[in-house]
Amino acid sequence: MSRIVTVAAAQLGPIQRADSRGQVVARMIALMEAAAAQGADFIVYPELALTTFFPRWYHEDRAAADHWFESRMPGPETQPLFDKAKQLGMAMSFGYAELTPEGRHFNSSILVDRSGRIAGKYRKVHLPGHVELDPERTHQHLEKRYFEPGDLGFPVWEFEGGLVGMAICNDRRWPETYRVMGLQGVELVVLGYNTPSANSQSPNETTADRLFHHRLSVQAGAYQNSTWVVAVAKAGDEDGHHLFGGTLIAAPDGKIVGELDHEEDGVLVHACDLDETRFGKATIFDFARHRRVEHYGLITERTGVGAPLGKPEGA
Ligand code: CDT
Secondary structure, three states: OOOEEEEEEEEEOOOOOOOOHHHHHHHHHHHHHHHHHOOOOEEEOOOOOOOOOHHHOOOOOHHHHHHHOEOOOOOOOOHHHHHHHHHHOOEEEEEEEEEOOOOOEEEEEEEEOOOOOEEEEEEOOOOOOOOOOOOOOOOOOOHHHHOOOOOOOOOEEEEOOEEEEEEEHHHHHOHHHHHHHHOOOOOEEEEEEOOEOOOOOOOOOOHHHHHHHHHHHHHHHHHHHOOEEEEEEEOEEEOOEEEOOOOEEEOOOOOEEEEOOOOOOEEEEEEEEHHHHHHHHHOOOOHHHHOOHHHOHHHHHOOOOOOOOOOOOOO
């Protein structure tokens, strides 16, 4: 028996500040056509897929950043993407900056089914960066200025015949992200990212180091929860700032089954057999048999590091 979802990880090359939504959507449609030609039935695009990674730009007046946000989904500029997906019978997921009717701002992603219906929404929980302009940094990372933390948790949806969840960029570095979905039986996690190739606070860190941490996080999340993970970059030189590539698909045993080796628009297609998740979930990561929640209290009681709990024996 097998349950195959043929996934296309649709990497976007750089999007410049001056590029219009229409230009980007045309590129996304071209990727979708390439994915369909390779037999994909689910295409996954990066975080904030419709624009440049704008949190690198400081606006003293936060409202001046609102033009980067979508107040309707689909809206007039994104409708052609939904139309093409429906025409091709392609499920999709992509990230965008969401401005709600109440005026709230989130870094969001959606699952869209083959009929063009939005089946699920996720709002990024782990927002990296800072709130105020930091002149010490070579580049700003102002996600904490422009977004509020997601308020929807980490839901998993019945989608494409399996159990599918979403995460966004920095979320992939946190084991809690995957475990909360793992506890819902997740079989496929899709996530997009925009990751600067340099760490402005750690000049000795190389791009290779940063790609290592990316792979380490995604592979660990996949293995420890016995799930497929599809991680999709926006890559290359955006507005004079470089984002690394490394778009990849990790199997439920943690191994990478494919990775793009460039920083341009391109698709990585893989037939993911969701039944490959079963072995790990029934053996070493059979949570019901092996987890010991009585010892995990600190994970939700503490946010930051506190005093050690160890005492001398007999005390
Ligand atoms: N977009 C995003 O979340 N990027 C972060 C960069 C961290 S450096 C402030 C990431 O974790 O890849």
